[in-house]
Amino acid sequence: MNRMCKRILATVTALALIGGLASGLVLAAGMGNMGGMKMGPMPMHLPKPGKPISYAAAKLLIKYSNSAGMLMGHGKHKSVMFMGHHIHIVMVAVEPGSPDQTFEIHKLVDPEMTVPAGAAITLTVLNMDYGPGTIHGVLIGKAKPPYKTIVPVPVPGQIAEIPLTMPRTAKSIKKSNYYFGTTTFKAPGTPGTYYYLCQMPGHAKAGMYGEFVVTP
Numbered sequence: 001m002n003r004m005c006k007r008i009l010a011t012v013t014a015l016a017l018i019g020g021l022a023s024g025l026v027l028a029a030g031m032g033n034m035g036g037m038k039m040g041p042m043p044m045h046l047p048k049p050g051k052p053i054s055y056a057a058a059k060l061l062i063k064y065s066n067s068a069g070m071l072m073g074h075g076k077h078k079s080v081m082f083m084g085h086h087i088h089i090v091m092v093a094v095e096p097g098s099p100d101q102t103f104e105i106h107k108l109v110d111p112e113m114t115v116p117a118g119a120a121i122t123l124t125v126l127n128m129d130y131g132p133g134t135i136h137g138v139l140i141g142k143a144k145p146p147y148k149t150i151v152p153v154p155v156p157g158q159i160a161e162i163p164l165t166m167p168r169t170a171k172s173i174k175k176s177n178y179y180f181g182t183t184t185f186k187a188p189g190t191p192g193t194y195y196y197l198c199q200m201p202g203h204a205k206a207g208m209y210g211e212f213v214v215t216p
């Protein structure tokens, strides 16, 4: 095989691989829509948290975020209901076009989420924000709003933490790299209301939080 042939073969193989991974994630996202009974698997092609991902990979994560779980309610009382024993929730920190200092799921800003008691949860936050000070993370616990500029950590009754991720670079959106963080935890065994919030000073105070409700 000459060098050109090898190069073409390598390119075709790489494209097939990317296509397969992409369709795998789309399938997973589709599964998330089926009555919310089973969430799709974690997108396996992502590198370890701490390493940036491409815009294409970030878009797939957003697609997953917008399809896993069921949209409930209407008007100002919308929430995202997750069901099943294994749940993957992807939160987007400041999706392009969204207000500063917010989380998005299903295009909703800081929505209430519900999860069943005892569920095994994988939580991912994708940081789409950029510029100095636009690093974000997630804490889930019992600390109620309103929040002060500095939220002492751990918060009371803390059940989950994603450390602060780096911001994306300020290049054009398609050329930039994106950081994400992931954690796994078990939902408490008894129903109750918890809150997710960003631990970056000032962000929770500015509204970067929402209700995380554990249901029977």
Ligand SMILES: [Cu+2]
Residues within 6 Å of the ligand: 101, 135, 136, 137, 198, 199, 200, 203, 208
């Ligand atoms: Cu934040």
